[in-house]
Amino acid sequence: MPALDTAAVAGQRLGDDVVDWLTNGTRDERFIDNIFAQMCIRLQNAGIPLKRASLHVQINHPQWLGARILWSNGMQGADIARVDYDVRERSEFIGSPGNEIYDGAEEIRENLVRDPKLGRQHAIYDEMRAQGLTDYVAWPMYHTLGKRHFVTFATDRHGGFDQAHIDALQRLLPVLALVSEIRIKNRLARTLLETYVGPHAAELVLAGATRRGSGTTVRAAIMICDLRDFTRISDNWPRDDVIDLLNGYFDAMAEPVTQHGGEILKFIGDGLLAIFPLSTPGACANLLHAVTDARKAMAALNARNGESGRAPLRYGIGVHVGDVMYGNIGSRSRLDFTVIGPAVNMASRLEALTKQLGRPVLLSREFAELVEGEFALEHVGRHSVRGFNDPIELIAYEG
Missing domain, CATH: 3.30.70.1230 (Nucleotide cyclase, GGDEF domain)
Structure with missing residues (x-):
């Protein structure tokens, strides 16, 4: 049986380390974007060849539907972009991985080095190819009552993610779902209060x-x-x-x-x-x-x-x-x-x-x-x- 490469071996071990950190080491962090960025860095340090990751959440703010949290290699934090309510009518969403996930797909995997004509046709894949990425995977992330968000990971490793990498990333999903749901609902509670009673009154109510x-x-x-x-x-x-x-x-x-x-x-x-x-x-x-x-x-x-x-x-x-x-x-x-x-x-x-x-x-x-x-x-x-x-x-x- 062929030996696994160093990254794959590390990938098999990372589950316990990062899951433990997500469970016990993020209690004092309020913001999911900071947690997500730190998680990606820890995945890299554990040997997973991660170069890009994104977390897409629906928050139902009065002015926007949700947000995209994007991390790229070398970033200490993550960028947050708001997503408008009409996004599902736009070309950047139609046919995208997010579109497929929200339509019920349980996994989207794309080999980015094969002939683009043989794969899915969408601008996001062309963008990642231009960045030198070789493999991409997206999974739904479930919150209470089956509410679907989704998370994506991409690498520039020759040959893409190994199966051990994929297994390790999947093991993180349930814990990431729990950690993100708490932060998103905290943010949603604050947003709703600010929307209905104003920011100052919201602070007072949240303070007790x-x-x-x-x-x-x-x-x-x-x-x-x-x-x-x-x-x-x-x-x-x-x-x-x-x-x-x-x-x-x-x-x-x-x-x-x-x-x-x-x-x-x-x-x-x-x-x-x-x-x-x-x-x-x-x-x-x-x-x-x-x-x-x-x-x-x-x-x-x-x-x-x-x-x-x-x-x-x-x-x-x-x-x-x-x-x-x-x-x-x-x-x-x-x-x-x-x-x-x-x-x-x-x-x-x-x-x-x-x-x-x-x-x-x-x-x-x-x-x-x-x-x-x-x-x-x-x-x-x-x-x-x-x-x-x-x-x-x-x-x-x-x-």
Whole structure:
């Protein structure tokens, strides 16, 4: 019986070493890309002639379907690329190893040195041939309830992977599946929290702020925005058009808020509540910069809508500053991380007055004093505000 080469012998021994490391040595590592890169380096050190590896996972983020983690020879870490939801309609996916895996294949193996016309035809194989790789293998990786991800390995070794190498790599798959599932679900939990309650609130919840009534007092600039005539629109427009309209409106309003350091706490029907904590330098100025950018985005959105015959969207923004209670409020089994207090009520009242006064953006005097001199503001007099005894001095901002 012929002797195995040195790499193959090492390959037979690597299972215990790398499996033990994956099981016991990765407990303090949060990120799967770091674990994956270190695993590949350890495989090389054990004698597996690995030159390229990738891990493809679905995470169902609101903006992208998943991610590709790619490691190549010489890298200490791994590159992460986001994968869009429409990837399965693209040429780079159709006919690819990933396409075959998701269609049910249990293994994809490709000899990269034979005549390309005799093998699978896809750009990824041409790319690997150009890199001097000789052999490629891909396997599905199963998480709970049969959810399929996949992992790939490639080598430039003459003759490709030995069977001992393949056996050793396969022995890693169940442990890699467990290790990756934990990290991916941790990331998914954080992503979902950031998506639904905002990044700051997400950090607090993950840190343990889950008890009803827990919270802190925060001094912040408060911005409340509302869409005009939404009831009429929702009653008369097709459902899908209403959803498309709302998403466009919220994109225009929300993205400038997050770009300028604000935190969106909730969408309420056609309304938006955001805060800019004053603990951040320039918070009030940042809020008005966000308003300026939002108004430009709304003008662009209305121009696009006008091309399809839609009427322009009108809106009102109320801005105030003050102390708010920031924390958990709700029933014993269903909580909302939000802000409450008189300052929030004032911002809401100012937003309501925008319609009455015909001014799209109204600021309280208290807020305006913190940005006066930096922005062009117009005093519009004192006006009665529901729920407050004395008339309030109002300031308009045109952005």
